[in-house]
Amino acid sequence: METLANLGDGFAIAITWQNLLLALLGCFLGTIMGALPGLGPSNGVAILIPLAFTLGLGATPSLILLTSVYYGAMYGGRISSILLGIPGDEPAMMTVLDGHPMARKGLAGEALSLSGVASFVGAFFATCGLIFLAPQLVKVALLFGPAEYFALFALAFMTLGGVSSTNQAKSAFAAALGLGLATIGVDTQTGVPRFTFGEVHLYDGLDFLVAIVGLFALSEVFIFLETRHGGSDAEGSKMKIGRLYPPLSMLKQCTPTMLRTSFLGFLAGVLPGAGASLGSFISYSMEKRLVDKEGTFGTGDPRGVAAPEAGNNAAAGGALVPMLALGVPGSGTTAVLLAVLLALNITPGPLLFTQNPDVVWGLIAALFIANFMLLAMNIPMVGLFTRVLMIPSRILMPIVAMVSFVGIYGISGSTFDLLVMIGFGVMGWGLRKLDVPLVPIILGTLLGNAMENNLRRAVTIDNGNWLTLIDSPLAITLWVIAIIGFILPLIVGARVKARMHARRDEEGSISD
Amino acid sequence: MSDRIFGVVGVLLSIGYIFAALAIEESFLSDAVGPKAFPLIIAGILGISSLVIALRPDPEPHWPSLARLVEIAAAVVVLILYAELLPVLGFVIATAFAAGYLAWRLGSSALEAVLTGIGTSVGIYVIFHLVLGLSLARGPFGF
Numbered sequence: 001m002e003t004l005a006n007l008g009d010g011f012a013i014a015i016t017w018q019n020l021l022l023a024l025l026g027c028f029l030g031t032i033m034g035a036l037p038g039l040g041p042s043n044g045v046a047i048l049i050p051l052a053f054t055l056g057l058g059a060t061p062s063l064i065l066l067t068s069v070y071y072g073a074m075y076g077g078r079i080s081s082i083l084l085g086i087p088g089d090e091p092a093m094m095t096v097l098d099g100h101p102m103a104r105k106g107l108a109g110e111a112l113s114l115s116g117v118a119s120f121v122g123a124f125f126a127t128c129g130l131i132f133l134a135p136q137l138v139k140v141a142l143l144f145g146p147a148e149y150f151a152l153f154a155l156a157f158m159t160l161g162g163v164s165s166t167n168q169a170k171s172a173f174a175a176a177l178g179l180g181l182a183t184i185g186v187d188t189q190t191g192v193p194r195f196t197f198g199e200v201h202l203y204d205g206l207d208f209l210v211a212i213v214g215l216f217a218l219s220e221v222f223i224f225l226e227t228r229h230g231g232s233d234a235e236g237s238k239m240k241i242g243r244l245y246p247p248l249s250m251l252k253q254c255t256p257t258m259l260r261t262s263f264l265g266f267l268a269g270v271l272p273g274a275g276a277s278l279g280s281f282i283s284y285s286m287e288k289r290l291v292d293k294e295g296t297f298g299t300g301d302p303r304g305v306a307a308p309e310a311g312n313n314a315a316a317g318g319a320l321v322p323m324l325a326l327g328v329p330g331s332g333t334t335a336v337l338l339a340v341l342l343a344l345n346i347t348p349g350p351l352l353f354t355q356n357p358d359v360v361w362g363l364i365a366a367l368f369i370a371n372f373m374l375l376a377m378n379i380p381m382v383g384l385f386t387r388v389l390m391i392p393s394r395i396l397m398p399i400v401a402m403v404s405f406v407g408i409y410g411i412s413g414s415t416f417d418l419l420v421m422i423g424f425g426v427m428g429w430g431l432r433k434l435d436v437p438l439v440p441i442i443l444g445t446l447l448g449n450a451m452e453n454n455l456r457r458a459v460t461i462d463n464g465n466w467l468t469l470i471d472s473p474l475a476i477t478l479w480v481i482a483i484i485g486f487i488l489p490l491i492v493g494a495r496v497k498a499r500m501h502a503r504r505d506e507e508g509s510i511s512d
Numbered sequence: 513m514s515d516r517i518f519g520v521v522g523v524l525l526s527i528g529y530i531f532a533a534l535a536i537e538e539s540f541l542s543d544a545v546g547p548k549a550f551p552l553i554i555a556g557i558l559g560i561s562s563l564v565i566a567l568r569p570d571p572e573p574h575w576p577s578l579a580r581l582v583e584i585a586a587a588v589v590v591l592i593l594y595a596e597l598l599p600v601l602g603f604v605i606a607t608a609f610a611a612g613y614l615a616w617r618l619g620s621s622a623l624e625a626v627l628t629g630i631g632t633s634v635g636i637y638v639i640f641h642l643v644l645g646l647s648l649a650r651g652p653f654g655f
Binding site for chain 1: 514515518522529532533536537538539541542543544545546547549550551554555557558560561562564565568570573574575576580583584587588591592594595596598599603607610611612614615617618619620624628629632633635636640644645646647648649
C-alpha cells in the first residue's frame with residue numbers, strides 16, 4: 001500500500017509540463033540514438049549528461065530526461081536490426097536473427113510493430129518489478145556497514161566482465177585503471193594531494209564526466225575515422241514498411257513468449273554482470289528451445305522477434321534496481337546514469353529512498369509515462385525513425401564530436417578538460433582495439449572514492465584490524481558471490497560468447 | 513604481440529604508480545589506513561592483471577594500416593587545436609572548421625564538408641546558446 005502511495009506522489013511530480021516535455025524529448029532522442037548503428041544507449045546518455053547538467057536541470061528532471069533516453073535507445077536498437085540486418089546497438093543483436101528475415105519476406109511493418117509491442121511489454125513488466133523489488137533490496141542494504149559496502153563494490157567490479165567475458169585479466173585491468181584514476185586528486189580523508197604531479201587542475205581529481213564522454217563518444221568518432229565508414233548503412237537498401245499494426249493473431253501467438261521472456265530478461269538485468277545483451281540472448285535461446293518445434297526460428301518467426309526485444313527491454317529496467325537501491329550499477333548504461341546522480345551530488349543507495357523519495361518515485365512514474373510515449377512513437381510514427389537511418393555518418397559523427405565538446409566546455413569552460421577528454425578518446429580507441437572493456441574503467445572512476453572511503457572507515461572503526469573486512473556473514477556472502485562471479489567466466493565464458501556469436505553466423509548463413 | 517606489449521606497458525604503469533604512491537606525503541593527522549594503502553592495492557591488481565595479459569595474450573587484434581593511423585593522429589591534432597583555439601576564435605568559427613574537417617575526412621565532398629561544418633556550428637549555436645542559454649566560448653566578434 002505504501003508503495004502505491006509513493007507511486008502516486010511520484011506521478012504528481014512527474015506530471016508537470018517540464019518533465020513531460022523532457023520525457024518526450026528523451027524518448028525521441030533515445031530512439032534515434034538506438035536506431036543509428038554506432039550510437040548506443042551508453043554513448044547516447046553520455047553525450048547528453050553534460051548538457052542536462054549545464055542547462056541547470058534539477059535532479060529529477062535530469063534523471064527523467066536521461067532514463068527516457070536509455071529506454072528509448074533500447075526501443076530504437078531494433079529498427080536497424082530489422083530493416084538493415086545491422087544491430088543498432090549491442091542488445092539488439094539477437095533481433096537481427098528473425099527480424100531481418102521477416103523484413104525480407106515483406107513483413108517489415110509487422111516485425112517493427114510487433115517488436116515495439118514486445119519492447120513495451122518487457123519495459124512495463126520491468127518497471128513494475130522495479131517498484132516491488134527495489135524497496136526490498138533497500139531493506140537488505142540498510143544492514144550494510146562500511147565493510148559490507150566495500151565487499152559489494154568489489155563484487156560489482158569482479159562480476160562486471162559478465163558471464164560472456166573471455167578475458168578476465170583485461171576486465172581486472174580496466175577496473176584497476178579506473179580505480180587508479182579515481183585516486184588522483186586531494187585525498188578526502190587527510191587532505192594530502194595524490195598523483196597530481198603539481199598540476200593544479202588535478203587537485204579536484206579528474207572529472208568523471210570528461211572521462212565518460214571521451215571514452216564512449218569520442219572514441220566512436222575515431223573508430224569511424226579508422227574504417228572511413230562515412231556512408232549511411234541504409235543507402236541503397238530501401239525497405240517498404242507496409243502495415244503499421246501487427247495482426248491480432250500474431251500478437252496472440254507471441255503473448256506467452258513475451259511474458260516469459262520479460263520475466264527472464266528482468267532477472268538477467270537485476271543480477272550483476274548480466275545486462276541487456278545477455279538478457280536478450282538467453283531470452284532468445286530459451287524461447288527457441290521451448291516453442292521452436294518446426295524449426296522456424298531464424299527464418300522470420302515472429303516469436304523470435306518478440307523474445308529478444310521483450311528480454312532486452314526488461315533487462316534494461318531490471319538493471320536500474322541495483323543502481324537505485326544499492327548505488328552499484330550492473331551494466332554500462334546504468335553506470336553512466338550513476339554518474340548523473342553523482343554529478344548532481346545525490347548519493348544513490350538505500351538512503352536515496354528515504355532522503356530523496358521524490359527523485360526515486362518521480363523517476364519511476366516518469367518511466368511509466370515514457371514507456372507509453374515510446375509505444376506511441378514506435379508504432380504509428382516508426383516511419384520517422386526509419387528516415388533517420390538515412391543520415392550518413394560522415395555528417396552525423398562530426399555533430400556527435402562537436403556536441404561532446406560543447407557539453408564538456410559548458411560545465412567547466414576550461415581548455416584543460418577538453419584536452420583530457422581528447423586523451424580519453426584516444427585511450428578509449430586503443431583499449432577498444434585491444435578488446436579491453438571500457439565500462440569497468442568508468443565504474444572505477446565513479447566508485448573509486450566511495451570504495452576507498454568505505455575500506456578506510458571499516459578498518460579505522462576496528463582500530464586498524466584488516467580482518468574486519470570479512471568479519472560478518474553478510475560480508476563473507478558478498479565475497480563468495482564476488483569470487484564465484486569472477487571465476488565462473490573463466491570456465492564457461494568462452495563457450496557462452498562463442499555461442500552468442502556462432503549462432504548469429506549460423507542462422508545468418510541459413511537465411512541467406 | 514600487441515597484448516604482450518600492452519601487458520608490459522601495464523606492468524610499467526603499475527610500477528610507476530607504486531612509486532608515486534610511496535611518494536605521497538602523509539599528513540600528521542591520518543586515519544588507521546592512510547592515503548597510501550588503497551593505491552598500493554590497486555597497483556597490485558593492475559600489475560598482476562597486466563602480467564597475465566602479457567603471458568597469455570589474446571589473438572592479434574586487427575590494426576589499421578599506417579595511412580589510417582596517420583588519419584586518426586591528424587584528427588587528434590585538429591581536435592587539440594580546436595580545444596586550444598576555442599577561446600581565441602570563438603565557438604562558431606572554431607567549430608565550423610573542426611566539424612568541416614571531420615566531415616571531409618569521413619568522406620564528404622568539399623562542398624558537403626563546408627556545409628556540414630557551418631550547419632553544425634550554427635545549429636549548435638542557435639539551439640544551445642540562443643534557445644537554451646548555454647554559455648559557449650566567445651570570440652573576437654562575440655560569437
